[in-house]
Amino acid sequence: MKLQKVMACIFIIFLLNIANAAPVNTEQPQQSFDLQQQHELRKKLGIIVVIYLSAQGIIWSLWFLRLNRLVLKRYDRYDIPNFPKSKKDLPNVSND
Amino acid sequence: MTYEDPSRKLFEKAQKEQEYLEKKWAGQQRSVWLFLKNQWLHAPIPRNVNWLWSMGSALFILLVILLFSGVILSLWYVADQNLAFPSVLTISHQVNFGWLFRSAHIHGSGLIFTALWLHIGRSIYYGSFKPPRDMVWYLGAGIFILIFITSYLGQILNWSAQGLYAYGVFSDSLHQIPFVGDLLHQLVLGVQYGASPRLSHLYALHAIFAFLIFWLVGFHIIFIHISGSNNPLGVALPKKDHTRLYPWAFSRDGILVTFSLLLLAIFVFLFPEFAQSPANWLDASVKVPVMDYSNPWYFAAFVSMMEAAPNPRWGAASILYLFIALFFMPMIDKSPTRSAVFRPLYRILCMLLFIHVGILWLAALPVDLIHEGVRFWLIRQAWIVIWLFFPFVAIISRLESRQDLPSSIEMYRRQYFQKKRRP
Numbered sequence: 113m114k115l116q117k118v119m120a121c122i123f124i125i126f127l128l129n130i131a132n133a134a135p136v137n138t139e140q141p142q143q144s145f146d147l148q149q150q151h152e153l154r155k156k157l158g159i160i161v162v163i164y165l166s167a168q169g170i171i172w173s174l175w176f177l178r179l180n181r182l183v184l185k186r187y188d189r190y191d192i193p194n195f196p197k198s199k200k201d202l203p204n205v206s207n208d
Numbered sequence: 209m210t211y212e213d214p215s216r217k218l219f220e221k222a223q224k225e226q227e228y229l230e231k232k233w234a235g236q237q238r239s240v241w242l243f244l245k246n247q248w249l250h251a252p253i254p255r256n257v258n259w260l261w262s263m264g265s266a267l268f269i270l271l272v273i274l275l276f277s278g279v280i281l282s283l284w285y286v287a288d289q290n291l292a293f294p295s296v297l298t299i300s301h302q303v304n305f306g307w308l309f310r311s312a313h314i315h316g317s318g319l320i321f322t323a324l325w326l327h328i329g330r331s332i333y334y335g336s337f338k339p340p341r342d343m344v345w346y347l348g349a350g351i352f353i354l355i356f357i358t359s360y361l362g363q364i365l366n367w368s369a370q371g372l373y374a375y376g377v378f379s380d381s382l383h384q385i386p387f388v389g390d391l392l393h394q395l396v397l398g399v400q401y402g403a404s405p406r407l408s409h410l411y412a413l414h415a416i417f418a419f420l421i422f423w424l425v426g427f428h429i430i431f432i433h434i435s436g437s438n439n440p441l442g443v444a445l446p447k448k449d450h451t452r453l454y455p456w457a458f459s460r461d462g463i464l465v466t467f468s469l470l471l472l473a474i475f476v477f478l479f480p481e482f483a484q485s486p487a488n489w490l491d492a493s494v495k496v497p498v499m500d501y502s503n504p505w506y507f508a509a510f511v512s513m514m515e516a517a518p519n520p521r522w523g524a525a526s527i528l529y530l531f532i533a534l535f536f537m538p539m540i541d542k543s544p545t546r547s548a549v550f551r552p553l554y555r556i557l558c559m560l561l562f563i564h565v566g567i568l569w570l571a572a573l574p575v576d577l578i579h580e581g582v583r584f585w586l587i588r589q590a591w592i593v594i595w596l597f598f599p600f601v602a603i604i605s606r607l608e609s610r611q612d613l614p615s616s617i618e619m620y621r622r623q624y625f626q627k628k629r630r631p
Binding site: 126147150154155157158159161162165166168169172173175176179180 | 301305307308455456459460462463466467469470473474476477478480
């Protein structure tokens, strides 16, 4: 819960930060701006966000894999005793 | 005799009222939570649904991102012929994190189209468009058409050389519509008042359609919760074959949402210029040779369809045909069996369609992998397949023989294993 509050505060500061910018410059819009600096910031932020989202994805996947196993265990063999799970489990039945 | 203070009584009454209101408020909060719990987290989900069923959650999150970034962009964008392009440059270069929101808006729409093709393909293959989910399908088809129009309008709004080119195509296409073309041209672009209102008209439409899409998505979700999710077998499964959305399906949704956010982050932060035309960074007054224009990658399949058609009129007609045919899919396909799992002929048709839509997608990417002539005949073939898919579905859905459908997942597995046991 604490983490969520901290994240919310960071988000609000981020939003306030967006509002802070120069007015629309019709004549020479590219004057006071450093492209190189923006690219560097973008790359650094990108690496942080990609690592964070990958970690998040791994956590979700681990949770899903665990749940998937449990759900399959709980549902898959109900009311049929020894229900075959694969071809190998099938009994040998002769056709004659 | 004790003296009773009348103000004390009033105070107690006010206190009781306050307590009552607080309890009521708490009850309302509780009921909202209960509503979410019952309708969302405890919604019954068939336990055999696969990964494609999580695409809807990813689409919803992407749509929220698009709406949010769109609202932020609208704080800075000026819908005027002389100020539109400078305001876009200001957003990209001077507004704090403006580049982030602009990039997220552009690549978010690209990802939405990718996810939409998969979402629609899944509905066609597993027959999710048939009753009782036909209303969900009609709403979804309407949303697809609106998203197409909205993203096209968005491409024009930056009023760069590329935007002007897209505007020209849009304006010409409106003129080409028989009978009502000129009227529509005047109504949509406001050209009878001179050239200036056209950008503000398009901007207003872009914003209105965005909120309309959100509204329709709300109904889309409500209707799917009323009729319940379809499943790969396409049969109404018994209660024992259902599980709650939380946690199993929820965790799978989480994986797909995170994966789509990851893709978005990779495009936004590491490859912001992916499949973007350089004409996006030139003012509308700059003359650019026609070869340098390229449509955004989310229109890839539509661009290839236009290219494969014998002339632009046929190209526009084929896109219109695709939208209309998709909309009327529940009426075209009359087979009572939903899933393609039990319809061999329909399965082949679906596979042909998916492969050829994939070809259309890949053919529009700016990479020369194969000979130009071969590429052209591949997209021409794909174009023909798209035209023929719907009539063929109409015919085979009325002719094909029906298979016995299982009543539950267990029965399906029994049938499957019994078939395998036969020599």
